[in-house]
Amino acid sequence: MRVIAYSQLSDVRQEVELKTDLLRIGRDAANDLELPSPFVSREHARILKHDGDYFIENVGLNGTLVDDQVVGVGEQVKIAVGQEIQIGEWALYLSDEDVARPTSEAIRIRREKTPLSKAMEIEKKTHAELLRRLNLRTVDVEAQDDPRYVSHIKAHLNDILDTAISEVDDETGWFLVEQQLKRDVITEISRRAGSKMRPPLLKQGDSVLDPQYEAGLLRVRDLLVSDLGLKFGPDHVKEDVERIDERFHEEFNREAPQVTESLWVYIVRRYLMKDILDIVCGLGPIQDLLDMPNVTEVMVVGPSKIYIEERGVIRNTGRSFFSDEVVHTVIERIVTPIGRRIDRSSPIVDARLPDGSRVNATIAPLSLCGPVLTIRKFSEVPTSASSRSRTRPSSSSSRSTWCAWRPGRPTSRARAGTASATSCRTPCACGRTASSSAKSAAPRPSTCSRP
Numbered sequence: 001m002r003v004i005a006y007s008q009l010s011d012v013r014q015e016v017e018l019k020t021d022l023l024r025i026g027r028d029a030a031n032d033l034e035l036p037s038p039f040v041s042r043e044h045a046r047i048l049k050h051d052g053d054y055f056i057e058n059v060g061l062n063g064t065l066v067d068d069q070v071v072g073v074g075e076q077v078k079i080a081v082g083q084e085i086q087i088g089e090w091a092l093y094l095s096d097e098d099v100a101r102p103t104s105e106a107i108r109i110r111r112e113k114t115p116l117s118k119a120m121e122i123e124k125k126t127h128a129e130l131l132r133r134l135n136l137r138t139v140d141v142e143a144q145d146d147p148r149y150v151s152h153i154k155a156h157l158n159d160i161l162d163t164a165i166s167e168v169d170d171e172t173g174w175f176l177v178e179q180q181l182k183r184d185v186i187t188e189i190s191r192r193a194g195s196k197m198r199p200p201l202l203k204q205g206d207s208v209l210d211p212q213y214e215a216g217l218l219r220v221r222d223l224l225v226s227d228l229g230l231k232f233g234p235d236h237v238k239e240d241v242e243r244i245d246e247r248f249h250e251e252f253n254r255e256a257p258q259v260t261e262s263l264w265v266y267i268v269r270r271y272l273m274k275d276i277l278d279i280v281c282g283l284g285p286i287q288d289l290l291d292m293p294n295v296t297e298v299m300v301v302g303p304s305k306i307y308i309e310e311r312g313v314i315r316n317t318g319r320s321f322f323s324d325e326v327v328h329t330v331i332e333r334i335v336t337p338i339g340r341r342i343d344r345s346s347p348i349v350d351a352r353l354p355d356g357s358r359v360n361a362t363i364a365p366l367s368l369c370g371p372v373l374t375i376r377k378f379s380e381v382p383t384s385a386s387s388r389s390r391t392r393p394s395s396s397s398s399r400s401t402w403c404a405w406r407p408g409r410p411t412s413r414a415r416a417g418t419a420s421a422t423s424c425r426t427p428c429a430c431g432r433t434a435s436s437s438a439k440s441a442a443p444r445p446s447t448c449s450r451p
Contacts (some may be wrong), residue, residue: 001017001054002015002016003015003047003092004092004093004094004095005091006092007035007089007091008318009318014035018094021048021050022046022048022049023046023047025043025044025047026042026060027042027044031043035087035088037090039062039089040060040062040087040090041060041061042060043060044059044088045057045058045059045060045064045085047094053078054078055076055077056077056079058073058074058075059073059074060073064085064086065085065087066079066085067083079094080094081095081096082095089316114318115174115175116175116319118168118171118172119168119172119272122164122168122172122272123272123276125164126157126276127279130153130156130157130160130280150201151207153277153280154206154207154208154277155207155208157273157276157277158208158273161269165268165269173268176267177264177267177271178248180217180270181217181252181267182244184217185221185224185228185230185244186291186292188232189237189241190292193234193237193293194234195293196355201274201277201281201282208273213262213263213266216266217270220255223255224252224255227251227254227255228243228247228248228251238294241292241293283333284327284330285306285317286298286306286319286330286375289306289317289319290357290375290377294310295309296310296376297314297375297376297377298374299314299374300321300327300372300374301369301370301372302371303320303321303323303326304320304321306319306320306321327371327373328342328363328371331349331371331373334353334359334361335351335359335361338352342361343363344363344364344365347362347363347365347367348360348362348366349361355377356378357375357376359376360373361373361374
């Protein structure tokens with residue numbers, strides 16, 4: 001019996017033979033199966049064999065899931081061959097396939113490229129070729145402010161993609177088509193909710209866009225919206241995004257036959273072009289993350305790690321920048337319009353995006369792992385009257401709970417270290433009284449009618 005572990009973020013696959021009745025799993029090298037990740041405990045879990053059956057025991061505090069069911073600390077759950085075990089970003093499986101391997105190698109690690117990593121390689125080559133044609137090391141910080149310059153970049157990029165598109169295999173292409181349609185559906189949710197959308201770099205009427213294929217892309221998007229049963233509106237943003245996370249892949253597979261071969265090629269080109277334009281003229285791979293209504297914070301730790309906070313949970317997106325220089329350029333695009341600067345003499349800066357999101361950036365020599373960028377978003381969806389009414393007390397019966405005590409003058413002071421701070425009691429219009437020690441801690445909303 002073997003245990004197979006695969007990381008979707010680092011594309012690392014590990015295999016280890018289950019030779020005894022106990023296999024320790026964790027991030028420390030002392031474990032039988034080492035899973036290097038900050039989301040994995042030093043000793044996270046154990047796989048046990050008992051009477052021919054296999055069990056997993058959760059011994060860490062970072063969480064273990066078996067078929068999406070949480071395994072409590074100290075709890076043992078029976079597992080079968082092929083059943084998925086989730087530990088951090090690692091997926092583990094039991095396998096009973098007999099595969100010959102060198103006896104001197106207990107663990108075999110090999111990198112398997114995911115569709116996302118393949119697409120990023122193509123984008124990196126395309127970006128390098130674009131800079132070569134423009135005879136630049138990097139694109140100017142204010143490139144997006146010159147329409148003629150952006151049009152010049154699009155023309156070169158369109159020409160480069162004629163060759164780059166041949167490097168996209170079927171698996172990567174379908175992944176990009178799905179991501180493009182998912183991106184469009186989420187954008188439509190934000191637009192109908194009244195959020196402040198950032199102006200797109202690819203706009204209707206651009207010479208690089210084909211109206212016929214744009215109509216086909218819109219038709220498939222509308223079919224997915226109908227299949228998902230999205231409700232739209234500011235009160236349904238969270239519900240709609242959760243529905244997309246749960247059902248989009250299934251509905252996309254159902255509507256995939258609607259994507260013709262020529263439309264497939266067009267969507268792949270459009271996706272690659274949009275990503276490169278974001279790097280050249282926008283905020284790079286974090287541009288889409290900032291436009292997602294369910295993302296509340298974006299954290300860039302060096303060029304290779306981009307994390308997001310989504311519904312209170314921090315996770316690695318698997319995306320990355322091409323280099324430290326690209327991250328530094330994005331930071332400058334954020335701070336330059338507001339008159340701030342960041343360089344080695346001033347390596348830390350606080351700023352705000354036009355939508356009010358808070359930004360903190362740090363570069364060398366303060367940062368030792370490359371440029372670090374944190375963006376804390378404000379909600380782009382305006383608060384409606386109905387959502388406010390759900391959060392405020394509406395019945396008169398709650399007045400006694402929300403009444404704010406009127407401050408009174410204390411009649412005596414308690415000695416230091418005693419529990420009682422004062423002996424004063426002050427009546428209120430609602431008929432209640434409280435000591436001033438309670439008054440100081442009570443909330444003061446405007447439900448009390450006493451002047």
